Amino acid sequence: MSDGQEDQSPMIPSRRTVLALGAAAASTVVTIRPAFAQTAGSVMNCTIPIPASGMGGKMIAADGSVVPYGTPGAFPPLSRPLTGEEAKKLLQGGQAPAGIDYESAQAYANYIRRLQPGVGGYSCYASLQNRV
């Protein structure tokens, strides 16, 4: 119950933090790439199987995840691995390798982007990062 006394707490102004967006020419991101002892020729000659060996009978979903065979909307595994050059062109500009339609190629690109260390093709993909 109020006893008639007013709240004597001091009022303080609220201020939002100022965020400077910086000049257009400024740089706010520095990227450190891992060092891989590979020549340009060997990078382009490396391959990425889709999916990696050991995942037989699987298909590739549109988001790049590996799904059971017969999953609706999924794409079949590639009959041959992609070369580093093909993967680079696919990842850079969405250019589908010969004989592969655009939708399938996007699924395969998303698969590549999901590759983890220890999975077949990861070293090739990681090496491409130095040249993408």
Add this chain to the structure above:
Amino acid sequence: MLLDGLTVLYHRPSGMTHILVTPAPQILAALDDRPADSDELLRRIGERFEIESEDAAEAVAARLAELEAAGLVRRA
């Protein structure tokens, strides 16, 4: 990871490490996995911060281009 005013991001699939300074981390946070163009991004940032810039639209566009080049954002 925050490191004395810097934000460090490690992208495990590629093995790349990105070091970001303001406002790059704030822009990534404003995107928060919800696609947005420059105008919408400015609106979201403005909800949390007092924006200081001579040309906010140009600055945000430049920051987004930087983040895209680094592979930290991509066009929807």
